[in-house]
Amino acid sequence: MAHPSAPSPAARPAIDRRGFITLATAGVAGSALSVTIGSMTPADATPLTRSAASSGTTSRKRELRAMWIASVVNIDWPSRTGLRADELKAEYLHWLDVATEFRLNAVFVQVRPTADAFWPSPYEPWSQYLTGTQGGDPGFDPLAFMVAETHARNLELHAWYNPYRVSMQTDPTRLVPDHPARRHPDWVWAYGGKLYFDPGLPEAREHIYAAILHSVEHYDLDGVHFDDYFYPYPVAGQELPDAATYAEHGAGFDDIDAWRRNNVDEFVRQISLRIKDLKPWVKFGISPFGIWRNASTDPRGSDTGGSQSYDNQFADTRRWVLEGWLDYINPQIYWQFGLAVADYLKLVPWWADVAARSGTHLYIGEALYKVTSGVFTDPAEMSNHLTYCAEVTAQGTPVHGNVWYSAKHVPMDVNGAMTRVLADHYAHPALIPAMPHLPATDVREPVLTPLHRADDGVEVRWVDAAPHRRRATSFAIYRASGRRRRVDVDDATHLVATVRSSGRGLQEFTDTTAVPGERYTYVVTALDRVWNESGPSRARTL
Secondary structure (H helix, E strand, O other): OOOOOOOOOOEEEEEOOOOOEEEEEOOHHHHHHHHHHHHOOOOOOOHHHHHHHOOOOOOOOEOEEEEEEOOHHHOOOOOOOOOOHHHHHHHHHHHHHHHHHOOOOEEEEEEEOOOOEOOOOOOOOEOHHHHOOOOOOOOOOHHHHHHHHHHHOOOEEEEEEOOOEEEOOOOHHHOOOOOHHHHOHHHEEEEOOEEEEOOOOHHHHHHHHHHHHHHHHHOOOOEEEEOOOOOOOOOOOOOOOOHHHHHHHOOOOOOHHHHHHHHHHHHHHHHHHHHHHHOOOOEEEEOOEOOOOEOOOOOOOEOOOOOOHHHHOOOOHHHHHHOOOOOEEOOEOOOOOOOOOOOHHHHHHHHHHHHHHHOOEEEEEEOOHHHHHOOOOOOOHHHHHHHHHHHHHHOOOOOOEEEEOOOOHHHHOHHHHHHHHHHHOOOOOOEOOOOOOOOOOOOOOOEEOOOEEEOOEEEEEEEOOOOHHHOOOEEEEEEEEOOOOOOOOOOHHHEEEEEEOOOOOEEEEEEOOOOOOOOEEEEEEEEOOOOOEOOOOOOEEO
């Protein structure tokens, strides 16, 4: 992931001062790859490839549509340090406007980029990416503001945390005096120009759990999200400085790699359990590097030839899915159709097959930044990705949605890539796929009142007549042309909008897309907080 994450296969990441990925390649072969990657053409087409590469459109009633909003080194938001509170708020509202304009239904926002916080945490200091000074109070609670404004637009908010990263530099004295890394210097080591909590220390892991769970407990989050940073990506000529920790805590493991992998496994398992103990409805998902292992290394792996998260970050991402520790997996498949070392056409079905075995939802991480940088030269590449994901889903191994990296590349719309996605796939709103294993609320069909025509559209009003404990979190409005006795709510083209509940009995929405003089029939359904849907209301025609 270039936030910053996910180096191209056979390369290691380096971060420039803006936070973008540069490729520090390990030899001539890696360098050649970085030069030619943008000009490679797809391999021979399979039946799926031929269809996906054509200009196809899909309307899916249920799919996650999200974008990452990165805060580390001020990649997306805040755009720079030192903004006033009103400027910070205005910038965040701009990103919500972008999400709404492109009919997204979720945002993944980085709230703990480097053992710091975008909320008043008792465990870690205010993030330096807010004010420019670590520990500097921004003058309001950004996370509380994010929750309120994101939910007002009926978008999900997944709070994004980097578990082990402490600092983007190696000098502990540049951290605030009461930083946990300064109070417990034995918890931390330097590697690759950064500081990290040692994943092998149980006490360091306990601190990370507490820091993350504080926000889960005190804020109305929809999800907890990690990206691909576990043990750091390998740096040529450097060894991870954890030999002493292994000597103390590694008894019973065949080698240090197995011990490291177990450390990450235990971290993922434990945080999953603790999130569900606090709030069973909060989703937990991880966005790993797109390759678990290559089939040449492990026959269970994918038909690829790039870096392997199992070996390089000690992240056994396949196991996490199969064990059911995650609600969703969001692999960063940041490559194009036909790229030999990491082919999108091969990786998506590989992940879909793995996820389907446990019922874990699968979202695909999309490298929109590679359109901006010129790596993806086909303006239809992004749209074709979504067509292909729909075809994989139709084969019985669901792809439940896509996540775009990163926010600032969405409105840039280089080569019209996102406009094409909007026209081909996001022409209508979509509900987030429900997860059957999450606790549901038995919401009741709303009572739709008579419709009214206003200057700006059709006024739709309804009553949530359910008892308080069964009240809906939001509602979906459906519309069909002409007078009808019913509206097919399974037809994605009938979905007009979703709106957050006002918290009162009477709800209202104005359909500004209604054509004056046209006759329409409407129904409304109720949705609980994890997107389970009631039956439709009685139809009304105007």
